[in-house]
Amino acid sequence: MGPSLNIAALTRRTGVPADTIRKWEQRYGVLSPQRTAGGQRRYTEIDVARIEWLKARIHEGYRIGEAAALLGTKAIAPSTPSELRKAFVEATKASDVEGLGHLVDQTLALASLEDALTNVLAPALVEVGEEWQAGAVTVAQEHLASSTVRAALQKLLADARASVRGVAVLACAPGERHEIGLMMLAVLLRSDGWQVAFLGADTPLEDAVQLAAGIGARALCLSAATEEVARSARDGIDSQHLPASLEVTIGGRGTEVQDISEVIGRLRSVAA
Numbered sequence: 001m002g003p004s005l006n007i008a009a010l011t012r013r014t015g016v017p018a019d020t021i022r023k024w025e026q027r028y029g030v031l032s033p034q035r036t037a038g039g040q041r042r043y044t045e046i047d048v049a050r051i052e053w054l055k056a057r058i059h060e061g062y063r064i065g066e067a068a069a070l071l072g073t074k075a076i077a078p079s080t081p082s083e084l085r086k087a088f089v090e091a092t093k094a095s096d097v098e099g100l101g102h103l104v105d106q107t108l109a110l111a112s113l114e115d116a117l118t119n120v121l122a123p124a125l126v127e128v129g130e131e132w133q134a135g136a137v138t139v140a141q142e143h144l145a146s147s148t149v150r151a152a153l154q155k156l157l158a159d160a161r162a163s164v165r166g167v168a169v170l171a172c173a174p175g176e177r178h179e180i181g182l183m184m185l186a187v188l189l190r191s192d193g194w195q196v197a198f199l200g201a202d203t204p205l206e207d208a209v210q211l212a213a214g215i216g217a218r219a220l221c222l223s224a225a226t227e228e229v230a231r232s233a234r235d236g237i238d239s240q241h242l243p244a245s246l247e248v249t250i251g252g253r254g255t256e257v258q259d260i261s262e263v264i265g266r267l268r269s270v271a272a
Contacts, residue, residue, distance in 0.1 A: 005043040014051040021051065028068035030054065053077055062109075070106050078103070079110055081119045088124040092145040093137060100148040108152065113191055117184040118260055121149050125180065146180060153183040156190070163195035166218035168267060169211060170196060171203035173224045173233035173250070181252060182223040185260050192264060194219075205236040213243045219267050223252040230254040 007018045014021075025031040030050055033041040050071060057067035071077045078087045084107050091099040107116045128145045131137040170186050172179050179201045186196045197215065199208060205222075212220045222237075224230035233250050242248065247270045251257035 005047070007041050007043070010043045010047065010051065013048050014055065016051055016055065024051075024054065024064065024068065028065065030068050030071055050077075053079065057110075070102075070109055072102055077106065081111070081115070084110075084120045085124040085127065088120070088145070089127050089131065092128050092141050093131070095141055095144065097144065097148075100145060104148055104152045108156075113156075114188055114261065117188065122181065122184060122260075125149060150180055150183065153180070153187055156187045157183070157196070157198065159190070164193035165268070166270075167195045167197060167215055168219040168221060169199065169208060169215075169217045170221045171199035171208045171223070172201045173222045173229050174202060174204060174236070175232065176224050176226075176229050176252075177201040178225050179223070181225075181260075182221070185221060185223075185251075185263060188260060188264060189267065192268070194267070205233065205240060209237075209240045209242060209246075212246055218245060218247060218270055220246055220248045221263065221267075222248070222250045224250060224254040225252050226254040228254070 005013070007021060010016075010021060011018050021031070025033070031043065031047050033043050033047065035041060053071060054064065054067050057070065058064060062070070078084045084103060088100065088103050088107075091103055104121065107120045110116075111120065125145060128137055128142055132139065132142045168189050170182050170189075172182055182200075183198070186198045190196050197211065197217065199211070208220060208222070211217075222233050224233050230250055230252065237248055237250070247267065249257060249263055249266060251260075251263050257263060
């Protein structure tokens with residue numbers, strides 16, 4: 001639909017005063033109205049949606065500057081998990097560096113941390129991987145998407161929290177180099193009150209167990225993306241001398257424990 005609403009009509013539709021709309025438009029650039037020959041502003045249904053989106057964010061507690069930054073310059077900012085996933089994949093295919101960073105920030109801002117990671121970013125990365133296998137995404141584009149998410153997760157891990165449940169050691173099993181899923185678990189455990197020791201990719205089991213025992217960890221979580229890696233990790237753990245107080249969980253796409261929420265629930269029972 002073309003621009004047909006004047007500012008009075010926009011105010012009636014959204015409930016936002018005309019002076020406020022002009023201020024948002026001029027200060028934050030959230031609207032780009034066209035003008036009539038006489039210089040009057042004319043707005044579209046997309047402008048209505050943008051104002052309503054900003055109102056919703058302000059109601060959630062965001063300042064207008066923060067909400068405007070999240071909205072950006074695109075027509076209507078995605079807000080549901082499916083919209084965010086789709087936008088993330090599209091930005092990956094377009095090699096849109098700025099857009100990917102913006103979408104990750106928006107996802108983390110608009111959803112609970114667990115929803116953001118498990119319902120948006122994790123499945124979006126899986127879809128990007130499937131697009132790469134189908135030849136629709138290049139290796140460089142897949143790495144761009146992964147590195148953008150990884151950078152956000154590293155920032156979240158740097159946010160120190162009090163340890164109320166104990167220490168959890170997180171490592172990728174030997175031969176496993178995909179660590180983003182494990183990083184997501186680390187972030188969620190940190191927010192759930194665990195102190196996290198993140199060891200990363202391809203960690204020797206003996207070293208992981210030794211470190212866990214040395215720091216008095218209550219949990220050791222190993223990630224495995226394939227059945228072969230998971231089977232090898234289980235065999236390796238069975239051969240280790242484990243402290244009686246150490247709970248070991250092997251999870252990931254190559255195991256029966258693929259739900260991050262299930263892992264967190266298991267560890268909560270350990271810490272209870």
